[in-house]
Amino acid sequence: MSTQFAALGEGTEVPALPVLKPTAEAPPVESPLRLFLRQYAGSKIAVVGAALLLLLALAALLAPVLASQNPYDLAQLDILDARLPPGSHAAEAGRLFLLGTDEQGRDMLSAMLYGLRISLAIGIVATVAALSLGSTLGLVAAYAGGRLDAFLMRVVDIQLSFPAILLALVLITVLQPGVGNVALALVAVQWAYYARTVRAAALVERKKEYIEAAQGLGLSGARVVFRHLLPNCLPPVIVVAALQVANAIALEATLSFLGIGVPITEPSLGLMIANGQQSLLAGQYWMSVYPGLLLLATILAINLVADQLRDVLNPRLSRQ
Numbered sequence: 001m002s003t004q005f006a007a008l009g010e011g012t013e014v015p016a017l018p019v020l021k022p023t024a025e026a027p028p029v030e031s032p033l034r035l036f037l038r039q040y041a042g043s044k045i046a047v048v049g050a051a052l053l054l055l056l057a058l059a060a061l062l063a064p065v066l067a068s069q070n071p072y073d074l075a076q077l078d079i080l081d082a083r084l085p086p087g088s089h090a091a092e093a094g095r096l097f098l099l100g101t102d103e104q105g106r107d108m109l110s111a112m113l114y115g116l117r118i119s120l121a122i123g124i125v126a127t128v129a130a131l132s133l134g135s136t137l138g139l140v141a142a143y144a145g146g147r148l149d150a151f152l153m154r155v156v157d158i159q160l161s162f163p164a165i166l167l168a169l170v171l172i173t174v175l176q177p178g179v180g181n182v183a184l185a186l187v188a189v190q191w192a193y194y195a196r197t198v199r200a201a202a203l204v205e206r207k208k209e210y211i212e213a214a215q216g217l218g219l220s221g222a223r224v225v226f227r228h229l230l231p232n233c234l235p236p237v238i239v240v241a242a243l244q245v246a247n248a249i250a251l252e253a254t255l256s257f258l259g260i261g262v263p264i265t266e267p268s269l270g271l272m273i274a275n276g277q278q279s280l281l282a283g284q285y286w287m288s289v290y291p292g293l294l295l296l297a298t299i300l301a302i303n304l305v306a307d308q309l310r311d312v313l314n315p316r317l318s319r320q
Contacts, residue, residue, distance in 0.1 A: 049301045050305050052300075052304075053301040053302060056294075056297065060113065060117040060121075063114050067114065068110055078090065081097070082105040083101060083103055084101040086100040099290050112290060116269060118179065118262060118267075119269050122249070126182075126183045126184075126252075127244050129183070134198065135195070135198045137195045138195040140225070142198070142202030142203045142206060142229075153196075159192040160193075167189050168188075169258075169260065186251060194237060194240060201232075201233040205229055211228060235313035246303050249299060250295075253270030256269075257274040274288075
């Protein structure tokens with residue numbers, strides 16, 4: 001190196017080194033939550049559905065605060081206030097019944113808030129329980145394979161061959177009507193959907209290298225399944241769960257409308273529709289139409305959210 005500089009001589013100019021221009025700063029990495037919210041907000045209809053669902057959930061949660069009366073407390077009811085049209089006032093206290101009253105003198109708005117609370121509670125509890133049971137069986141079937149997989153899938157096929165409403169009717173008839181028994185019947189109806197969905201996703205994930213690496217490290221089967229396999233199967237399960245909440249609410253309303261769902265002491269929206277249908281011919285529409293509209297709005301909001309979740313969590317649909 002020194003001989004090279006000596007050969008240049010004293011009067012030789014040394015070439016200047018090129019000036020490196022500063023590179024542009026890399027864009028900040030977007031967190032998964034912000035990315036999800038940005039993609040979800042791409043659909044205005046889905047945003048409206050999410051806002052409506054949040055509003056309904058808050059109304060159901062705060063029903064004891066928002067309701068003007070407890071529709072289950074007989075001491076607060078007055079038979080003189082029965083069948084009052086929307087906008088009427090109570091006979092004695094002068095309380096305003098914004099949506100009218102039913103045949104027992106209950107404020108329709110208060111009864112609808114409490115009924116929405118029961119419908120949402122049954123739908124969410126049944127969905128969470130069915131998701132837990134079905135996902136576990138689906139993961140076990142996919143990971144174990146062989147005869148256990150074949151046996152569990154035949155059970156799923158048999159269960160799915162029965163119409164949901166027929167299976168629920170049989171189970172409620174055996175278990176007797178009640179809030180807990182309705183939720184249990186919905187779990188028995190729904191778990192097979194999760195088992196099949198999770199199994200299909202787990203069969204794809206099981207062939208990937210990270211599962212083979214986890215097995216090569218000597219991890220237990222339960223750790224591989226629930227720590228590594230399950231998180232990568234969640235996107236399709238979340239979509240199915242969102243749809244099944246709406247299906248559970250609709251099925252519970254159907255059972256209550258038929259008179260074999262929740263008891264009359266804790267009426268859900270479906271039972272309120274059934275109780276008010278006899279008054280339609282007399283022109284007293286508010287006892288069944290308003291609960292029906294609330295049920296429709298709830299199911300529609302959940303379906304709008306589920307549809308956008310499917311588009312966001314499914315890369316193929318997003319590219320299309």
